[in-house]
Amino acid sequence: MGYEIRAIDAETVGALLDRDDAGREPRVFVAEEAGAPLRCCLGKAEAGERIALLSYAPLRRWAAERGVDPGAYDEQGPVFVHAGDCPGAKPGWPEAHTAHRMLRAYAADGHILGGRHLAAGDDPDTTLREVFEDPEVAVVHVRAIEFGCFHFEARRD
Template sequence: MTRYCARAVEPTVLKELRSADDAGRETVPVTDEEGGAPLRCCLRRSRPGERIALVSYAPLRRWAAETGADPGAYDEQGPVFIHAGECPGPRGGGLPFTDSHRTLRRYSAEGRILGGRLVEAGFEAVLADAFDDPEVALVHVRAVEYGCFLYEVRRP
């Protein structure tokens, strides 16, 4: 049984991103002809013909605004795919997009990075190791190939 759960981008944030992204750019929906884009709204890969958008997202900045933390120089934004319109969100729990090498970055409650780790397999064990450190408040899972934010994991 999975102890950890991936957190998709929150519906209220998605609503904002579907209008303008975290870089202030207007969102431009497209039809995904090929499919396969990792969607951060429902934590699955897109299907051919779906309407999606590539937007700039600042996950740590959004989290810091919610918690009062100050990520300082770690406040980065980057590209993420989302459905262009509302979607039902994730179905089921677990950890998606673990089919490739990933980087897991650990952050403190103050928004400071506490380290990172390249992971090929054994995500549950690496998350357990990360959360064994009482200073770790959350972990970001990122794609190695482009460095994109995939999802956040918080303490169980």
């Protein structure tokens, strides 16, 4: 059983840079210091890089692809993305995401099934594969523990 780690793709970023999922224009700026977590390539912004802060609804987009209604689980939150060219994400679990994380599992109908804590030092591949052992799990959102921010998703491949 495999899975694919998915950052926010270039087409979606392009649409969000026009108008974000909250219906607003994104805040585009030059990063004064390094470290903003980029959801388009799953890396960290460098000082001097042009980036954007915008609202993103990850489950809404996933559900729309499948023709399902996520209902109350359709949330949106802030993410940073490149405001220009982006190298895209490398395959596999990103090195920049090795701290504590929450793996939030959703069913094929877009409703939440539960969550699983991923502690710093745990093997993310093993933990994610264990979450996907449940045949009801269709997609997993990887989120920050501190603020609940969306980082990326994992889909069965």
